[in-house]
Amino acid sequence: MIVVMKVGSSQDEISRVANRIEDVGLKAHISEGTEHTVIGVLGQVFPELRDALVVLPGVDQVIPVSKPYKLASREFHPRDTIVKLSGVAIGGNEIVVMAGPCAVESEEQLLATAQAVKAAGATVLRGGAFKPRTSPYQFRGLGESGLKILAQAGKETQMPIITEVMSPDHVDLVAKYADILQIGARNMQNFILLDEVGKTKKPVLLKRGLSSSIQEWLLAAEYVLAQGNEQVILCERGIRTFETYTRNTMDVSAIPIIEKVSHLPIIADPSHATGKWYLVPPLALAAVAAGADGLLIEVHPNPDLALADGPQSLTFDNFRLLMSQLLPIAEARNRKLATPSARTES
Amino acid sequence: MIVVMKVGSSQDEISRVANRIEDVGLKAHISEGTEHTVIGVLGQVFPELRDALVVLPGVDQVIPVSKPYKLASREFHPRDTIVKLSGVAIGGNEIVVMAGPCAVESEEQLLATAQAVKAAGATVLRGGAFKPRTSPYQFRGLGESGLKILAQAGKETQMPIITEVMSPDHVDLVAKYADILQIGARNMQNFILLDEVGKTKKPVLLKRGLSSSIQEWLLAAEYVLAQGNEQVILCERGIRTFETYTRNTMDVSAIPIIEKVSHLPIIADPSHATGKWYLVPPLALAAVAAGADGLLIEVHPNPDLALADGPQSLTFDNFRLLMSQLLPIAEARNRKLATPSARTES
Amino acid sequence: MIVVMKVGSSQDEISRVANRIEDVGLKAHISEGTEHTVIGVLGQVFPELRDALVVLPGVDQVIPVSKPYKLASREFHPRDTIVKLSGVAIGGNEIVVMAGPCAVESEEQLLATAQAVKAAGATVLRGGAFKPRTSPYQFRGLGESGLKILAQAGKETQMPIITEVMSPDHVDLVAKYADILQIGARNMQNFILLDEVGKTKKPVLLKRGLSSSIQEWLLAAEYVLAQGNEQVILCERGIRTFETYTRNTMDVSAIPIIEKVSHLPIIADPSHATGKWYLVPPLALAAVAAGADGLLIEVHPNPDLALADGPQSLTFDNFRLLMSQLLPIAEARNRKLATPSARTES
């Protein structure tokens, strides 16, 4: 941490800052610049210290030097984290495609979708049982019966399942059925929920908040990691900008940035990022070209009858087409597509 | 709802849209424009219909005409809602100032602050017992013992208290002590929490999310109202923009907009909006000049020792100065400052 | 400037950075932190050095300490700049209101407006002769004949006039007629235009760009100041955010920030910031409550027939009402409204 004093700050002001630093057991290192005096803080800094120093008289700015996240940082954990599920590894050389409907609507809808996406090459089944909805008048999901349908379809098609958990008191329930617990964008800073999923030993997929910086996202991951759960997968799903043509703006650059600053796997959700089905394939290809470890894609047997997110869902045909385009892109990056496990029924 | 067909859409495509509308019991009204055919949807539209229509072939766009919120809308509820607490009414002619520290740290800190802000003219005491923090390594509040300290200080100074609730399973606990339940910006779309505070009969202060549109904010209020709790106060606390000088950008225009489109009271929190104590007074004055019904202000006996949000907290002296500047601004808008109730101890 | 080395950077990398600094005649001051080595750069730093250092191996970040603007900075020029026109001073104790139509449409329209706004208390007449328009199919202004109409109306009502200049080769022409040269938001970083208005000795009103940070805005002012023209007035007119209810989001906090970091006068344009006439009065009051030195307001005799910006223009009656509300707000801030000079016709 570095304290920059104002031009013309007094000797008293400088001493007061130095004393405040040394009062908490750290060292202050004063150096005189051409315009500004600068005070370096040596030792293990705690975040509140910045707040305490910035308000002192004569202080112009306080600049943190260390990153506030540690467990999520590649600096302190250079090797890639690989999240392993039965038959699927996320964060290794293989690209993992998770696909399924936005909301679980019925056994028929889900099973048909599960079989179709598996046949096309998906290796994880997604589907929502608890749905966060902007309006209280929209369909909010089937709840536990949706979870049961999901688990059943996962079993029949031998695919691990991912589904969202929205509330700390649902964590145990959802963890009973799901292989991956999804934290939605609106809950990225629901810190109590992060604590709770951190206490389970289930893999957690953490979506980036609509207006969260990369640093805040990694700090949210840090909440989960700090509870001892190391199986965190990050998911870029678009940020809020001034552009209204797309629902959000997918920040493709977040993919190589996460790869650089963190050891956690990073996947992309072009369905929520764009909100329009015809933009999903080009953005899915872009994400993998940029280095994503996987994709989360909404697929529905009949998007124009979907109870949620119809406009951004791919039909089975369009999903198959996307998977066929994805393979050469993955190979161009020296990666493979994960292959679905064998079907049980024969 | 209006469906705009693409230039050159076929008769078949138009009929398919019309049939889809009539299938769900509504009427389709087709009119031919110079370039586009336009289909009006007559009847009580439900939100999912938009999704269902926009994906049909030949459709260019689907434009909602009605607002998605009803209970929060002034159109359907023209008269101002006034939230009444013991001795304080929010949303009427008087400006209500809520003040206190970001976090409850100790009995001494809170009581001293409560007495100081009351003496200066505040009528509601604020203080956090459960604190949402970006990093897991920061001080997260005293929990229930903080609530007890708050309640005690509120009683001693005869001020109603407001404090944040972060999790559905804390609602009962917090409601036991607090007069107003605060929903923080990061939880504005924590829909299960909104349901829960809606089920209490306590007033709810709903902060605007960092990247929430005004419409999404009113839909969040709609969640609370839809549970039968009509005592909702909205609070503008800054939105996330590209500007980094301030922590957030306080959207002062939200104040007269809310006044126009909703009947709910609207207050402003310049402390969180700006993140810098010296910007709090000018933004507080601006909010009241723009028509705010009240203010939420962070005050601390010794901001440079605060465990949270020191840089944006006013000292007692600065708070007194702000209150003295506020009075003529309120009068310029033909309003009064709410007056603190009499002290019990004499 | 401070160079932060990566955790574990080598002695060679550190030396290379130090050498690069000393190669250009500056001093490098190395200090070892707990995690990071930090190198201070002593001496008069030039902006390109940052770029040169940040790419060196082992460098984590380069942090500028000094502000990149000097002439616009209060640090180097503590006293307020007051821009003086005949009978009007901008940046002193008096609030200056500039009003008039978006576009000059005809002699009658402009003269009627000029007389009305003067009678209500405006002291500068605004009107556009060259109009930047998003679409090539919109009305782009009357050009020089518009300037003549403006000058004539200014003369008849004894008001200085302000009008926009859009192109370097129009500067001489516009400067012949105008008392203040306005640089529009879309041209805030039209650097050649800034050079040219800097070469005139006319006051320049510099609107903030739609997506410009406060620092970039001051650097744009620096372009004008660097040409020897010290008469720069800044104008906040809204920034682009995700919110679509208003055309832009007026950043009221920019007003006290500019007052703190710069000596230049700061005014606000609530008409362009909001895009809706009924939001103009509350935002105008907010701006003055926050410390603005003046306002720029669109007024039209008949807004629903205006050729440009009708929806955000005030009628004469609404402008009079605003001026009557403004006076007590100004007084609450211990300021006065500038008074119009005496009318010539008697």
Added chain:
Amino acid sequence: MIVVMKVGSSQDEISRVANRIEDVGLKAHISEGTEHTVIGVLGQVFPELRDALVVLPGVDQVIPVSKPYKLASREFHPRDTIVKLSGVAIGGNEIVVMAGPCAVESEEQLLATAQAVKAAGATVLRGGAFKPRTSPYQFRGLGESGLKILAQAGKETQMPIITEVMSPDHVDLVAKYADILQIGARNMQNFILLDEVGKTKKPVLLKRGLSSSIQEWLLAAEYVLAQGNEQVILCERGIRTFETYTRNTMDVSAIPIIEKVSHLPIIADPSHATGKWYLVPPLALAAVAAGADGLLIEVHPNPDLALADGPQSLTFDNFRLLMSQLLPIAEARNRKLATPSARTES
């Protein structure tokens, strides 16, 4: 255009709107909804009409149905525009890579770069002679002597050249040397400059403004097209968002959107979008995977000595590596890389 009346608007208000529409020679088509009366406007609408209607009493909103751009729209011009230069076609099946330094610094620097990028597969040479710089104290380019160096290097390596023009009165000068006139992001709405480059018959590369919507970008292209110049290439270079890790956020979704709504070629500039050299390759690959027709890449013989944009420039080695990764991505999308024309010197 569709006018939505407020709930409970009067018959008089409805008639007034209808009359206003018919006064300007259009037809009004009134239809009664469940809550709102809606009035369709039939005939060729001009943009000002919206402004005129929205302010009438009883009007809730006015919704444009037609797109405001025509010449740039695929609806009115379904076939792809292909911009042809000597030996290079932009917008066809081949991916065109434009590369070179941010600023022309010297003959040696430019020629060395030109030879290296050509050898690696670039087909257009870029370089800046007039540089827009945020601060007046930064290097602003060599001006005409830079143009001469560019033209000479282009001739020697048989590559067409692209360079920025910043001011209307420089258009003739720059057009004398350049094969493609570049309009920078900060000048995207410099409408007089757009008019002037529209009057030349040179291809124009139009960068998206930092805070411009896709619609505004196409309207800026419309300015050029409306002057009779049909050779417009669009270039996505990042938009301004709250994220500060990257200089801007590259909006990859803009690529397939432009492909859908316009016939103009679309390329991407990952160097300016990200501001960091190590993010350039992944974003370049992403852009081509998403369907871009080409790339604009900054390359410098010695980035850490560059006078501008060093941190985002690729070395020759890194550029060669990128080109080798690009080929399989292009092939995965059934496209080829454009091949450089034969070298003259043998």
